Amino acid sequence: MDILSIIGVILGFAALIGGNFIEGGTLQSLINGPAALIVIGGTVGAALLQTPWSQLRRALEVFPWVFKPPANMFQDGLSRVVRWSVAARKEGLLGLETIAETEKDPFARKGLQLLVDGSEPESIRRVMETELVIQEQRDLDSVRFYESMGGYSPTIGIIGAVMGLIHVMRNLADPNELGPGIAIAFVATIYGVAFANLFLLPVANKLKMCVHEQAQYREMIIEGIIAIAEGENPRSIEMKLNGYLP
Structure with missing residues (x-):
């Protein structure tokens, strides 16, 4: 947490x-219930209008990262890469076949399978970097759901305030109603600005950092697998990948 x-x-x-x-x-x-309904409902509606279902589903999947980010996998990933390199030295690349079958990380498993198949290092790099870029872009696109809501929320708040002022103008004949009415009207503006700046935009920025960290982890896995394919010794690989540790 x-x-x-x-x-x-x-x-x-x-x-x-x-x-x-x-x-x-x-x-x-x-x-103010109506103000909350206008701001929250209008903001979510506008964001849904621009978001494909696949991105919305991914946005909901990554939201828990705000309060429970993915575990720091760098040290564990580095240890696994070193074990793979030791196994490759002792048994050859075909010795990684059993390890690949039991590997839980789909990204690392694909790299190990490419090693077992005898692919050239540059071919392995192209395949894995392509997947890395695509996955990172998909995650960043899903994060834009929250970023877009942070952009719409203040404007929707202003719309709510104007709607409230319209109702206030109907009571111009009763001065006692003007002050409270104007105050209530501007609550919508507070909701819109606060919702954006105290929650939505920080959530988007936090998720971007998580996505960036995931991409760095995958870069480390790529470099480790390429080093194994090029026949580097385990100690050299460990020293090279140490730079990725936070």
């Missing part, structure tokens, strides 16, 4: 609510 993400969400909204209390406001003044 990423404690910083939890602290960030709590601290951000606590600062907003706490500042409201310090200025003499109440929690009730920040609660």
